[in-house]
Every structure is written in C-alpha cells, then in structure tokens.
Amino acid sequence: MKQSHKKVLFALTLGLGLATVSAPAAAQKPTEITFWTWYLSPKFDPYIKDTIAAFEKANPGIKVNWFDKQESMVQDFIASVNLGNAPDVVNLNIDETGKAAQNGFLRNVDALTPLATLKSTFYPQTLANFTVGGKVYGYPWYGSLNEGVLLYNPDLMKKAGVSAPKNMTELLNMVKTVKDKTGAYAWVPALKDPGGASFLGYFYSDGLPIYDAKGNAAFNSPAHVALLQKYVDLFKGGYFPEDALRKEAFQLATELYAQNRVAMIVGGPQALNRIKDTNPGLYAKTVVTGAPLGKANVQTGTSMGMVIPQASKHPAEAAKLAAFFTNNANQIAFAKIVPIIPTTAAAQNDPFFKQASSDPIAKATALVGASGRFINPGFKAPGNSDDLYKNFSDNIEAALLGKKTPKAALDDAVKFWNANMKK
C-alpha cells in the first residue's frame, strides 16, 4: 500500500508540475486570425506588414495571418465558408459588401463595435455606404471619388480653344469641339461596366433618381432618356472611343491620355501615377483642377471596407483588427503612400491635405484627400445585382450601338429590374 501511495503521490506531483509549466504556455498562445486584402500586394506590402506588426504589438494576444487575394477573391471567400475555414477580416468594396450582406455572409459590425464609436470615427455617408437593412456591415476603409479631380493636357486644350469645364454640361458641350479641332478625344466616359452599372452614376450626378419611393427601379423618365440620348449621339458621331464599350474607362483613358489622344481625365489622382510612369513629360505639364460635376452638384465615389464574415471563429479579435486598420492614423498613413481618400471624419482636418504643391499628384491629393464625406455611389446595389447590372449594361450598349432607342433601352432595363429585383 505504501508503495502504491508513493506512486499516486508521484503522479500527482508530476501532473501538478506539468500543469504549472504548461498553464502559462497555454495562456500565452495567441489567437490567430486570418486577414484578406484585395489587390494590395506586393505594392503595399511594407504598409500592410508594418500596420499588422503595430497591431500585434498593441494586442499581444492576437496573431494576424495576412493573405492578399486578387482575381478570385469572391470565389475563394465562398469556398472558404463552405470548407469551414473562413477568414476573419475581409477587404470588400461597397457593392460586394452589399451583396454579401444580402446573402447572409456577413456579421453586422455594429454588434461588435459600438455604433457610437463607428459614428464618431467615420463620416456619416461613408458609414451609410456599408449599411444594409439598417445594420452596418463594414468598417469603411480607403476610398476614391469618381469625379475627384480634372486633369488635362494644356496643349490639347489650347489647340481646341477651350478651357477647363466647370460642370458636366460644359464638358459634354466641348466634346465635339476638342475632337474636331485636335483629333484627340476630349474625355472617356464610363459607358459600360458589366460588373456594375456605371451609367447609373451619371443619372445620380444629374439629380435623377434610380429608384422611386417604393424602391422600384425608376430610371426611365424623359430626363433620364434625354441624358442617355446625349451620350448616344456623341458615341455614334465618333466622339468617344469605340473601345469604351469593351474596356474599363479608367484604364482606357489613362492609356490614351499618355499617348496625347485624350485631352481630359475626370477621376481620382491615381490616374496620375500611371501617367507619371508612362509619359513623364506629359505628367509634368498636366494641369490639375476641380472636377466638373453634374446638375446635382454632388460627387460620386466608392470605398473599400473591412467586413467580418458570419463564419469567422474570432469575431471580437477580427473587429479589433478591422477597427485598427481603418482608424484615422492608419488611413492617413496609407494616404501618404498612395493618393487614397480616408473615410475617417478626422481626416478633413489633417495638415497633410492642406499642403500647397506644384506637383500634379500632390496637388490632386490635396484637392480630394479631405473629401471623404463625398464618397457615395449614389445608389444601393439591388438584390440580384449581377443579373440586373448585366441587363442594364446590355441595354445601354444596345442604345449606343443603335439597336434600341435610348427610351426603349431604359424602359426594357426598368422592366427587367422590377421583375427580377430581390429587395
């Protein structure tokens, strides 16, 4: 018996000893969370890595595993949910956040971070962009404005005998003159976007509604038709590049601008980065000024956000990381690397955006950097948006190619939307 008592005592002592040794080890084991960004690597690796390191230092109990996703982001997201290893923080834009939230993929972040904190951090509109059905589904991150600034080639403008347009009406009125006198296109509008419905932005800019009070599609009034007709006439006359129907407008505009074949670009300062790389001489000459706006005198724009998947296993830690990345200091730090527009309300008072400079990028950044409050796509993604956007784009294309009148195209799109929209 004595022998067996000794054995039991020994076992207990050993067990206690091991428990004492392993207990702190278990307590120190950090919670690992997975973080997905979208098209940010390798260009912004140092910024992302430094911010993660700062977050881990401030939160020693959390370890962040970062992956940058590109083309297959949405498919990977869906697959990871299916396989039970969903990421904890995902970088999505406004449109995709809306779709993901409508389909039940996301947690509402106002349940993880107090709504009062969110409201005091971000501009009301940037927060509203990520609000679906009254709940906030994303922490607004960096943004961009569709109008943003106007950049122009002064030589082409001088040759055409025109000066920078003050509004969209003036811009549309000078499209013929610039092409006829210089041979270069005045401007490349975003006519078609199969992944979105960019032309709806022009309606919004002119104060024309997308939906009626009941939430039905209502973009086929005579005023909508008249605006589309204006674009159709110019396209048919050869005043916009044919490729605008096939290629992304921003990509095409920067390509042609660098070749002296487009006089003006309306958009974010990011266009200047490309021009600087491809045609430094033209970059140095480029004049940057305020963007021409539509009749409603509003900007449109979009932003990225950080969302927390419903399937995240560590939502509290994920919320901490998302809030950290999107806070004012980290957004300002990002804006110093690339001309993004912070979505935090405090950014409008940051001295960084008040610096005077003759450099086009610095000037453009100063003009738009503090404009986060204007980031607004102008309309919410409708339920079943992929089908609806495709139909809208097809109808716009049919009008531009003369297969339908603008009225028939818009009537058909509205009819399709109202029959297929899931509210």
Added chain:
Amino acid sequence: MARSQPLGSKAPRSSSPRPRPRGSLRDTLLSYAFLAPALILLTLFTFYPLAYGSYLGFTEYGGARFAQGLAPKWIGLENFRTLAADPLFLTALGNSVKYLVIVPVLQLASLSVAVLVNKNLPGMAFFRAAYYIPVVTSISLAAVMWDWVYNKEGTLNWALGAVHLIAQGNFFGWLNNENTAFWAVMLVTFWRGFGYYMVLYLAGLQSIPAELEEAAVLDGASAWKRFWNITVPLMKPTILLCSLLSTIAALRVLEEVLVLTNGGPLNSTYTALMYVYSKAFQGFNFDYGLASAAGLVVAVVALLLSVANFRLFRESDGGET
C-alpha cells in the same frame, strides 16, 4: 497498289470465342490493387464531382441558402425551365454551337501542317516549336497582343489598308463590332489550339510504318494518293481523338472571350461556359443550382456531338474496310 489493313480498323472476328485466361484469386486481387489508386483518384476528382454536379442541376443551391449552411433543395426540372426561358442562355448556347465551325477548319489545318513538318528537312524542329508557342502562351499576354491586332488603329486594319481592301476612313475595331467580334475571337482560339492538335497529329504520323510509304512509292503512287490511301486511314484514330477534343474545347470556350470581349458586343461572343461561369462564380448572388443545370445542358450537347463523331468515323471506317 495492294491494300493493307489499316491499323485503326476493326480486327476480323473469329468464329469461336477465345478461351478466357484463368488467373488465381491472388492475381485478380493484385490487378485490382494496381487499379485501385487510379480508381480512387478518378472517383474523388471525376466521378463524384460529375454526379454531384448533375444532382445540383436539379436543386436550388447558392446565395443565402449556401451562406446559412442549408442543404441543396430538390426542385426537379425548375432550373431547366428557367434556362429555357432565359434569352441570355439561349443566345449563349447558340453561340457555343456556332463556335463548332472552328472544329473542321482547325483539324484540317493542323493535320495539313503536321504532314508538312513531318518531313525530315533541316529547320523543321524550329517550325514545330514555333507552331506550339501559342499553346503555352498565357491568355493575358495573348489578349494584349491580339488587342493590338484587332484595334481600330491595329495591325489588321493597317495590313488590309496597305493592300487596299479597306479604306483608312473605314477602319473599325474588330472586337467592337457585333458582326466581326465572334469570328475575331474564334481566330484567337484557332491560333491557340492549332499547335496542340498539330503535335498530336505529328505523333500519329510518326507512328505510321515507313515501309508502307516506301512500298507505295515503289508502286508509283503520287503524294496525294499516298496521303489519301495510307495516311488518312491510318490516322483515323488520331483524327477521331482530335475531333472529339476539339469539339469539347469549342463548347467550353471561355478564357479568350472573357479577356478579349467579355461576351460583347451585344452578347455576340457570350458563350454557354461564360453563362455557367457568371452564374456560379461572379459575385455573391451566385446560383450553383442554375449553373450546374446549364453545365449539364452543355455536357449533354457535348455527349451527343461525341456520339455523332464516333458514328461518323465508324461508318466511314466500315466503308474503307
């Protein structure tokens, strides 16, 4: 010329059945053991996805249902009714079937060039490699290159202008016009597939016994007669294989359409696989059920065309022997 027995033709049937080779149980088990790894992999990666995909075609699955972890819901033929009523799917399927025009052209061209590069002449290795380069060229690179060709100010318009087939004022973007975009994209498919089939034909040609050719030469047969009476009959299995692969590939065209035209203009290049891809993988509104049903329709069309191919070749084979 004496007719020899083509290698690809059916062997004459003997009147009495051959005795079945007898093996021990151990041998039988051993054979299955050797087959097992391949069978397991095939089951996992081919048969199961095929069966599950077919099943999904009869279900509602995707979007919110998927996010909530709910199982697919059996809805019978509903997805197929949706497809039959969707003008976009019908256009897409029509375009995919129209795309089959490329199959005979591609086969004829690659077989002809394989015959040419099969000669033992100096520099032939260069041509064989050169024709194969498009097969291994990435589609994004190919898209940039073909964009230069098809652009309004691209090389094709300038070349046609140089020989006065098109006036400079009439230059147009080949991929922006609904009458030309389909054929322009098809030419890219031809360019990408040509080398692949040429290599298969080259392998087939090199397996033809040289003595047959030599005997025919001694008999005084012309090059055309030798091609028609020796090469073509002996190449029939390869032709059948290449036609089948090419038919299936034509029905599955996706990459070049996505990068060159994204299905436009006016959906003139929108193919059935693009429809499947957009329904299954684009955005969070995905619908695996509908996409699977559309995939199933494409698979049935491919199956019917494969059967037709087999029948066609069997009949022509029967005529020969």
